[in-house]
Every structure is written in structure tokens, then in C-alpha cells.
Amino acid sequence: MYREAAPPAALTDAVRCLWWSRTDGPARIVPDGCADLMVAGDRVFVAGPDTGPWDTDLPSGTLVHGIRFRPGHAPRALGVAAAELTDQRVELADLWGRQGRATADRLRAQPAALADVVGARLAREHDPVLRTLIARLDAGAPRVSAALAGLPAPERTLRRRFTRAVGYGPATYVRVARLRRAVTAAAHVPDLTTLAAVAGYADQAHLTRDCRELTGTTPRRFFARLGNRTRA
Template sequence: MTVSTTSDRHAGQRAATVWHAWHAAGESTVLPDGCMDLIWTGRRVLVAGPDTGPYRYRADSPQSMVGLRLPPGMAPAILGHPAERLRDQRVDLADLWSGIVSDRWCSRLSEADDPATVLGEIARTRTWDPPTWLAAAADDLAAGVRVDECADRFGLTVRTFHRHSSRFFGYGPKTLQRIFRMRAALGDLAAGRGVAATACRHRYADQSHMHREFVELTGHGPSWYLPARPGDSSVNQASGQ
């Protein structure tokens, strides 16, 4: 799978990321990132729910896609459906909105010179008003702030914070925080930072803890994501959208 991205579109409070992907026939893997995507396949709009582990996508033939990756928590406000109901799924927009509405968007996308612009228009739809603190909460969790401290900052009980998190992010705040930490560690590994240094930098208890987290969230241990050395076929690279 080949992916290119830009980040100049907007959805609500935060910039959304436009990506273009070309899938060869066969299977590719998408890793969780705490976000949800609107994806134009050339025939229909798919909503990619928040993933809790590696999502295996199989293309029966070569396929080109355009997607809009929405900031964490924004998609439910657009779609009018809780993120937790879409967790680990790829759902046709027609299953969430009326056929008339989804068909109209598909027609516009089919005719558009730049489908990403139309996806951006979909993203400006608002069915719900998300909590004003949502983006700041995501930033706090990404920075490693404890869940109870984060809830207290916004005047919420931990239970209420968890309920809002499940509705808008798709899972509880602790799971979102684990995903953010994995993605940050993944960047260091891909840049060639060693496993031990990465585990320490991102405050894993030890390398074994980091290994367990990576296997659960990505399907592979951290060493899988280290850059391959010349002549070394024992170390592999993999990436998600």
C-alpha cells in the first residue's frame, strides 16, 4: 500500500488530514491511531471506525482511495452516531445516513476533480455539538496526563469522562492514551531509535511491557518496526495509514 498525506483541510476545531492511497491486490494493515476516517473508494463512502488493533484490509484488485482523517472525537459530531458503535468497523455512509443523502454525496464525489474537497464538505456537517473540552482532553491524554487528573481538569467525574470518551473517541480514555503512546513510540522506532531507549522515553514500565502493548495494538512486537539493516532479512518494517 502506498500512502501520501497533506494536512490543510479543516474539520471543526482541528485540521483534518487528507490522504491518498493505492492498494495493490491483496491484504494491507492499518494500525490504530485514535482517529476516524471518511474514505472515498471511487464508488462509495466508507466510514472507518476507531480501531483497537490492526485492521486487515483486503483488496480483490488494485484500488485507489482518497480519505479524510478526522481529529479524535470529531466524527460522531458529523455522523450523529456514537464512535463506540463503529469501533473496529468499516461502514458504508448509506448505513448511517439516508440513501438519498448518501447517494447525493456519492454523485458529487464521482463528478469532483478533487474528491477531498467534497469529503471536507461532509466533514463540516454537524449533527451533534461535541464537548468544548474534547480536543484539549485528547492533547492531555497524548501528553500522558493521568485519566483522573484529566477528568478533574474539566470538572468531570472519571465515570462521566469515560462515558463521553466512549461516545466521541470510541473507547475509554485509557485505551486512547495507550494508542497515542504506541503511535509516538512507533515514530521513534521507525527513525531508528532502539527498543530500550524508546520504551524509556515513552514511559513504558520496561521492554516487556512495551512488547505486550505493541503486540496487542499492532500485531507485532516493537522490533518489527525498526528500520531493516542492509542484508538483514530478520527485521521487517510495516506501517498503517
């Protein structure tokens, strides 16, 4: 069981969704460019942005609540660069110290307070240049250089800011964004050759290579079992 809900209006700029699920055994989580703050049984932790597949270790039947940040926005609430969380699961108490322990106690008792916790910490400033760059990559810019064109900062500076905010560089994000487009299109596309073209891959072989590296399995198997998307 997995469900999503829209975040409160005040958080839509930084938060993609609130979600909850009940685990039914091990699940494989694949990169989506996001970081999540999660409550899973007695654990309260941050799931950082992934660069490859992650197999969950939560006991079957665990009720999980989460809040998912949009790519590039997790540092505004978590107070650390996303690059420090890449491929990590970090207990909130380790991330925020005493305040993290108190917040974790609150969230264990009241998981529905996730939005309130994030809203109270969310820094209002944002980086409009990074927002433009991420939007270009999400829309299918064929190369990082094309997405960077015309932006008001040196390329090296933009790449550094991007990595700090998102958790990895724009070249990796291109691959993650392409996989997300494939996931979105998969329900309406009848074959892998067409899916590769729709999502922006050079060909089906390109889709297969990226899918194996990002999900740990073949496209046919991956798209056949898309039902469980809990991050843990």
C-alpha cells in the same frame, strides 16, 4: 504510495488530514484513535476507530481517498457516536440512508469533494473538557486518573462522554496514544529499550505486550514496515 495533506483551514479543528493512496496488496492498519471517511473504488464508507489490527481487503491497485478526523471529532460530522463505529467499516449509504446514497454517488464521481462534504455537515459545537482530556492523554499523562484530575465533571460522566466521542474509553486511548508516540519517535531512536522510555512505556516488555495486542506483531517487525498506513 501514501500521501497526506493539511485540511482546509475551516476544518483544522476537527480534521487531522486529507490523504490518498494506491493499494499494492493487503495491508495491516493499527489503532490511531481516529475515524476516517473514505472513497475506495466503488466503496464509500467510514472506517471507525480501531481497538486492534485490521487487515485490508481492497484489491491491489485501488485508488483510495480519505479524510481523517481528530480523535473525538468524528461525531460532529458523521452524526453518530464514535462508539457505534468502533472496529467497524460502515457504508455511507447505511449510515446516512438516502442522503448517504446521494453523497456516495457524488464522492465516487469526485473524491476531492470529501472536505466539502465534511465541512457542510460539521457541527460547530465541541466539548472543551474532552479536548483538554484528550490533549493530556496525548501528551503522556501516566494514568487516566491524572488526566481527569481537576476537570469540571464527575469522572463517570467524563468517561461516558469520552467513549461516545472517541469510540472507546480513556484507558484504551492511553495505550493507543502511547503507540502513536512510539511511531513518531521510532525514526530517531536507535533501539527498542530507548524507544519504550521515550514513548512512555514502563519498560521494553511493556512496549512488546502493547505492540502485540494493538498491531498483531512484534515491535521489531512492526517498526520495520511502517511505510503503509492506509486505513481500509
